[in-house]
Every structure is written in C-alpha cells, then in structure tokens.
Amino acid sequence: MSKNFKNLTICKDCGLVLNKPELDYSHEFHCPRCNSLIYKFGQDYLTVLLFAFSSIILFIPAVTLPLMSLEILDLTQRTTLVETLLIFFKNGYTAISILITFIGIVVPLFMLLLILIILIPLRIGKKAKYVSAPLKLYENLLEWQMGEIYMISIVVAIIKLQKMATLHIGLGFYFFFAFLVMMSFTMALFNPYDVWNDDEL
C-alpha cells in the first residue's frame, strides 16, 4: 500500500496533496496554492564540508584573540570572547547572560559540528537513517541560532562605547566577523532535505 504514496508529497504550509516533482539538481518547486518551497537541492556535500571546516578553524583565533581594548583615564581593559563567557558568572543577571552567549556563540559552533557529524558518515556511504537524530536536532536549532545578530550587536556596542571612552578594535573582532560570515555561508549552502532526497536517488 505504501508504494502508492511514493510519488506523492504534501505541502508543509497548507497541507495540499501534490505529485512529487521529478528529482533534479537544478530546479526549485513551489506549492501552487501557498507558494511555499516544496523542494530544492543545495550544494554538494564536499563544498559544505569544506566551508564547515574552515569556519571551525576560524573560531579558535576568534575567541582567544582580544576583541577590543578600552581605555578610561589610565586604566586599560582588554576583552576576549572567552572572558565574556567567564565574567557572566560574576554578574547579577546570570541566567540571561548565559542564554545570550549560548544562542550567540555556542549554538552556531555546535551546529557546524553537527554538519560534520551528519555529512561525514554520508560521504563514507552510510544510509540517511543513520544520521536522522543529529539531523532532527539541526533542524530544530536552525530557528534558535543568532550568530549574525550577535555580530551586529558587537558593532552597535562598539559604536556606543566609542562615545564613552577610547577604544581600539583587536584582531579577534576581524576573526569573529570572518567566522560568522563563513558560518552563514555554510548554513545557506547546506540543505537538510538533500539527505533524504539523495537516499531515494
């Protein structure tokens, strides 16, 4: 019985039953009723893997090098992103600060690692079912990663502080910027549904 449903699909946004489009690497398909994206192919896995690796490598200098240094009168203070994590435990608003560092820094890194966990077994030749659990986690986290917002906030905070004190931007800032750009590219190139589409081909 389930064989009949092989060439059917259902729109996720409006529940319309459709014939499954022919699998093809160059076209996109939209729902005729509500215009949602039914199906589209992303980049091939090797490109995504390369992007993911390079962003993970950029992450290391981004957190360890100083983000910026601030001078008020004679006092100088350097900030790195690792310190951001540690200082939060001393401050009053612990819960909110931990939440912010999590969605700003930890979740994006974790998602890149998840991409590696998903794609490396697939390259070796495992079935899609094997990576179903990390894939589900990846899809759920997609809505909750805020790396790009963190970046914009750093810029806003720097502009705000420039008016209060003398400020020098450090190397860590540029590395972190590069990390976030590479991360957004990786996530834009990786299409989670490819994993299931490929399984059928």
Next chain:
Amino acid sequence: MSYKSDKDLGLVLCTHCNSVFKVEEKVCNKCNSKLKQRDKYSLVKTLNFTIIAIIFLFPANILTMMEVTTLGVIEKSTILDGIVYFFETKSYLIAVVIFFASIIVPIFKLLVLLYLLYTTKYNKIYLARNATRYYRIIKFIGKWSMIDIFVVALMIVMVQFGNLSNITAGPAAIAFTVVVISTMLATESFDTRLLWDKD
C-alpha cells in the same frame, strides 16, 4: 480547480523526512519520527504565548534596561532612552535599526499573531493566502528583536572598571527577553495548515 488536502484524503506527512503515510500510522517507518496530521493544541499554545508576550511588553518598555555607573553617579535608561541617545549623538542608522528591532518588530509580531489566531478561529479561508504571507514575514524577522538585549549584555562585559565605570542590566532586560522568546515560541507552535483547512 478543486484542491485536495491531506485531511480530505486521510494522509499524513512525516515532517522530518517528507514521506507520506496513511493517517492510521503513528510512527514513520523510514526515520522513526512520530506522525501527526495536525497538532490539536497548536492554537491554544499560540494564544498562551501571545498573551504572555503582551503582558511582558509593558514592563519591558517602562522599566530600566541599563544602568551606567560613572564615579558613583547612576544613570538609568529604558529602551526608548537608548534610541533617543543614538539620535542625539547623530548615529541615525543605528537608531533606526534599534527602533525597528526593539519597538516596531515586537508590536508588529503580536498584531500578526492575533490576526492569525482570528483568521483560524473564525475560518476565514479567503484570507489564508495573505495570512500565510504574514506568517512567513514574522518567522523571518522574529529573532532580530534580540539585538538590544545582546548590546546590553556585551556592554556589561566590555565595561568592567570597578568603581570608576560600570554597567549593569535592569529588570527590563529580562522582561524583553521573555517577550521575544515567547513570540518566537508562539510563531513556532502555530501550524499554517490550520489556516487552509475548511470545516
């Protein structure tokens, strides 16, 4: 042209791996996810999160967001004060971005959520296409309202000079986070397929 939805034909879609099954089946045999045609509590969840967000919107805008202490003098500022400060110091672009992110977007999101709840509850099928479009907009812009919270948190970390100069967060930071997170949860739990189902 008559459209047939999954409810009419008794089918169910696995939202994880895109396979189609008969509605009687409970577990997807391809990826072992639970199958559900519609979430029965979707509307109730959305309504609850929307109400929470509306309640917390008031303290978020009235209470203090950030306290700057310079040489013992405490200066408190709300969300609106922060925007006015940027306008006064002539950073117009940032002022506009923050104004949109922390005042316009949350209010717009709540209005759209109420509109979605209204269209679904009273079965206005002719509004479904429009409502779906609005839903996609609020889903896309949802997380950008976190900008102000992030800025405050970063300033706290960057300015730690002891007695000389210090920054702490105020209660509005917590209230505003609750607003953003609950509107995001409300958007997540809303199922657009309900808009298109007719009784």
